[in-house]
Amino acid sequence: MARDFARKRLAPYALEWDAAKHFPVAEMKEAGSLGMAAIYTREDVGGSGLRRLDGVRIFEELAKGDPVTAAFISIHNMCTWMVDTYGSEEQRREWIPKLAPMDVMASYCLTEPGAGSDAASLTTRAERDGDDFVLNGTKQFISGGGASDLYVVMARSEGEGARGISTFLVDKGTEGLSFGPPEVKMGWHSQPTTQVIFENVRIPASRMLGGAEGAGKGFGIAMNGLNGGRLNIAACSLGGAQAAYDLALRYMTERETFGRKLIDEPTIRFALADMATSLEASRLILWRAATALDENDPDKVELCAMAKKFVTETCFQVADQALQLHGGYGYLHETGVEKIVRDLRVNRILEGTNEIMRMVIGRAEAAR
Ligand code: FAD
């Protein structure tokens, strides 16, 4: 179903959306109506009740159609899962029935201008005032900023360090909430990335995720959300690279140089063999990490970090090689491969840079 949806509803339009900087909200809501906006969320509130292993296979298929739209649906899924897993019963029942069909679109707000990789040093404040919290601060690089209806915000309510952070649900219309202009980016043109600015944004205390028990738990909530997010971002790189590879393979059977088809050139076959092997190895580590997350394996954090690092790097190389195999035509927008290369580049940076993934893996190794 995901493959069919990507083929019909994403792939034919992805280049057009990239050129026009169009955010395909209608198509994403359609994906929501098919169950792809609450994939691993419980069914009693409208989720699809699937596993992480299903999730990465869905995101690979969606990304074959468009890695950018797939990535936004992944971020929305991360927010939905956080509300389902850490929200009070009341919060689950209020939000998930709207998030699951994507009637309400959600953005994840952790990064700040002064706190990217060192996320626990964030300074956006949430001060308690009677029955309310008042938020002040700026979030940086927020995917869906200005377009989303709900902002899942990590802010400091308790004190210094990771344990001083809580998570809040903030509606788009709230007074004092505003957005920076859309950033001009190398790729990801078909979704907005903006600052999200809080100036005395007053929300009821009931908007703290998990209710009063959620106080100080926001960093753990954010990190647990990211474990699955990192897998999905890797799946988006895999789907994008597979699509680029498929284009290159077809082109090799069509293009002739020196009197014969490129596919009959042994060095070209070696290149294709290496690319196909890289894609399959990426798929395997991804499925291994997704299974570890499903089974709450003690190594799940490191395995998710390994999968994110390995797959986003390996698949970027595959997409770049697919561009190379197209010669000059690979550099043209209309061929579709340069867009994939641009879109996959950022997956080595966001949801934790690959240097931070190495830090996470290295810490676990040192503790063995
Ligand atoms: P920095 O933390 O300043 O790092 C700069 C460089 O130093 C990097 O190469 C980094 O790996 C390296 N580095 C940092 N510390 C160390 C260290 N100790 N050892 C070795 N190397 C180190 N964030 C959100 O919260 N929500 C979103 O929706 C979102 N969407 C994004 C969309 C886009 C298009 C982009 C570009 C970013 C998005 N981000 C989002 C932010 C993203 O997660 C951050 O950019 C990323 O975590 C890195 O933070 P930084 O940019 O501040 O880099």
Ligand code: 2MC
């Ligand atoms: N899963 C579960 N818990 C985690 C975790 C993870 N992946 N990473 C850290 N934690 C817990 C950790 O166990 C600890 O818990 P406790 O206090 O109970 O012991 C707590 O969080 C603090 O962790 P550390 O002591 O390791 O904190 P430190 O500050 O040294 O390092 C680091 C944390 C670097 C791993 C974290 O800040 C990080 O992952 N940074 C990258 C930020 C990032 O990924 N941003 C992505 C933004 S979203 C995005 O880009 C989108 C496109 C949506």
